[in-house]
Amino acid sequence: MRILLVGAHGTLGRAIAEQLAPRHELITAGRSSGDLRLDLTDFASVQQALRDAGPLDAVIAAAGNLHFAPLADFTPEQYGIGLADKLMGQVHLVLAGQHLLRDGGSFTLTSGILTEEPIRNGSSASMVNSAVEGYARAAAIELPRGLRINVVSPNVLVESLPSYGPFFAGFEAVPAARVAQAYVRSVEGAQTGRVYRVH
Amino acid sequence: MRILLVGAHGTLGRAIAEQLAPRHELITAGRSSGDLRLDLTDFASVQQALRDAGPLDAVIAAAGNLHFAPLADFTPEQYGIGLADKLMGQVHLVLAGQHLLRDGGSFTLTSGILTEEPIRNGSSASMVNSAVEGYARAAAIELPRGLRINVVSPNVLVESLPSYGPFFAGFEAVPAARVAQAYVRSVEGAQTGRVYRVH
Numbered sequence: 379m380r381i382l383l384v385g386a387h388g389t390l391g392r393a394i395a396e397q398l399a400p401r402h403e404l405i406t407a408g409r410s411s412g413d414l415r416l417d418l419t420d421f422a423s424v425q426q427a428l429r430d431a432g433p434l435d436a437v438i439a440a441a442g443n444l445h446f447a448p449l450a451d452f453t454p455e456q457y458g459i460g461l462a463d464k465l466m467g468q469v470h471l472v473l474a475g476q477h478l479l480r481d482g483g484s485f486t487l488t489s490g491i492l493t494e495e496p497i498r499n500g501s502s503a504s505m506v507n508s509a510v511e512g513y514a515r516a517a518a519i520e521l522p523r524g525l526r527i528n529v530v531s532p533n534v535l536v537e538s539l540p541s542y543g544p545f546f547a548g549f550e551a552v553p554a555a556r557v558a559q560a561y562v563r564s565v566e567g568a569q570t571g572r573v574y575r576v577h
Numbered sequence: 578m579r580i581l582l583v584g585a586h587g588t589l590g591r592a593i594a595e596q597l598a599p600r601h602e603l604i605t606a607g608r609s610s611g612d613l614r615l616d617l618t619d620f621a622s623v624q625q626a627l628r629d630a631g632p633l634d635a636v637i638a639a640a641g642n643l644h645f646a647p648l649a650d651f652t653p654e655q656y657g658i659g660l661a662d663k664l665m666g667q668v669h670l671v672l673a674g675q676h677l678l679r680d681g682g683s684f685t686l687t688s689g690i691l692t693e694e695p696i697r698n699g700s701s702a703s704m705v706n707s708a709v710e711g712y713a714r715a716a717a718i719e720l721p722r723g724l725r726i727n728v729v730s731p732n733v734l735v736e737s738l739p740s741y742g743p744f745f746a747g748f749e750a751v752p753a754a755r756v757a758q759a760y761v762r763s764v765e766g767a768q769t770g771r772v773y774r775v776h
Contacts, residue, residue, distance in 0.1 A: 421653045449719035452672060454620045454665060461660055465704075466653060473651060496715035505664075508711025509704045516695035516703035520648035 380405065381565065382431050384418070384471065385441025387411045389537045390488070393554035394440055394561045402565075405431050408441065418442070418467025425474045436565045437475050438486045439468045444506050446499040446545070460506040464488075468510055472517055476525060484526040486564040487514055491533045491577050497545055507531065511573050518571030526570035530560040533577045552576055579604065580764065581630045583617070583670065584640025586610045588736045589687070592753035593639055593760045601764075604630050607640065617641070617666025624673040635764045636674050637685045638667045643705050645698040645744070659705040663687075667709055671716055671726065681723040685763040686713055688730040690776050696744055706730065710772050717770030725769035729759040732776045751775055 379402045385391040386406035395404055406412035407427055416427035418441060428434070444460025445452075468487045475485060489507035496504045514529045521527060534546040536553045543551075560574035578601045584590040585605035594603055605611035606626055615626035617640060627633070641663025644655040667686045674684060688706035695703045713728045720726060733745040735752045742750075759773035 449671075449716055450675060450721065454669065454672065457665065457668060461664075465660075465708075466656065469656060469704075470653060473653065476649065492715070493711055494714070496718050498719060501712060501715040501719065504715035505668075505708045505712040508714075509664075509708035512692055512707025513700055513704040515693070515707075516691070516700040517648055519695050520697060520700065522649065 379435035381436040384439045391440040393558040397558045419462045421470045424470040428474045436484045444502045460502040465506045465509050482524040487529045489529050489531045528564040529573045531575045532557040578634035580635040583638045590639040592757040596757045618661045620669045623669040627673045634682045643701045659701040664705045664708050684726040686728045688728050690732045727763040728772045730774045731756040
């Protein structure tokens with residue numbers, strides 16, 4: 379398969395690439411590195427990157443920013459960061475890709491454990507991750523030509539504990555390599571509308 | 578209690594008012610009618626309405642617009658309608674209200690059955706309803722002074738079948754009066770972080 383991997387140079391993206399590269403053709407994309415450059419928040423940029431990628435069988439999104447802050451201090455604009463980037467960035471990939479992917483192709487998006495298990499400062503993450511999952515459940519029933527869509531919901535990564543550990547006290551961190559398996563399951567499997575929780 | 582009811586003149590809002598009015602002081606708010614006028618998409622307007630309402634023990638949101646369209650035709654701007662109105666409108670109420678409600682007060686927001694049960698044309702609704710539920714789960718653990726937050730997720734209303742029926746083929750519509758009970762349970766009960774599904 380020809381697979382576009384967005385966020386290929388992040389911790390998770392590298393682990394996904396390691397699993398898929400031996401048997402697929404990977405095209406990497408990112409804001410500042412990769413075969414293709416794209417700004418997820420800009421629909422035109424996403425459309426251009428997908429056209430430049432050529433024929434694709436799968437799009438994987440392992441990217442997406444959002445803001446962390448105490449609920450008492452959160453501003454509407456700070457919620458807007460996650461809505462524009464991690465939520466609409468992934469939606470942009472689906473909106474553009476639904477017209478471009480080969481028949482039977484797939485989208486695999488990324489949410490996170492905060493959908494169900496909130497933490498302090500994480501109200502934007504819980505909002506956005508929940509939205510990504512709801513969107514994928516809905517898109518799954520409308521995608522044409524056998525296109526599929528799934529979401530991977532990772533726990534905090536072992537590799538991210540040095541930076542995010544204090545926010546995730548008591549969470550059982552999972553290795554990025556284990557989370558990467560869920561992306562493989564989505565791309566190479568046949569399911570759609572699923573959320574793979576690697577918690 | 579003193580309760581601010583946003584969207585009081587909608588089908589659901591009227592049913593909620595009927596249940597609560599006999600034993601509480603209701604202040605109604607809406608875009609074009611009610612004791613107070615507010616534009617949910619405008620944070621300053623929401624802040625002003627909450628200040629004008631005076632001391633409050635509860636805020637109920639039974640309002641929120643979003644766009645319905647086939648996934649193939651959806652534009653980012655059309656998703657923006659639901660994000661700005663039904664999602665951020667309700668978030669605006671929480672952001673402003675967390676500093677103004679009396680100790681032990683509550684927020685009751687509205688999502689909908691499309692969180693779990695998608696329909697054609699409903700990808701924005703599934704996205705936004707899921708986001709509202711995830712947000713409330715997260716806000717619940719950070720709200721101060723015993724403030725609570727819950728979400729009511731209604732099925733399609735019996736009263737709405739004339740206009741929305743064709744979209745909800747095979748859904749068991751529920752009377753607005755039954756859904757209104759869930760708002761009463763949220764306001765007069767003691768739970769927080771819950772989604773009351775009236776499906």
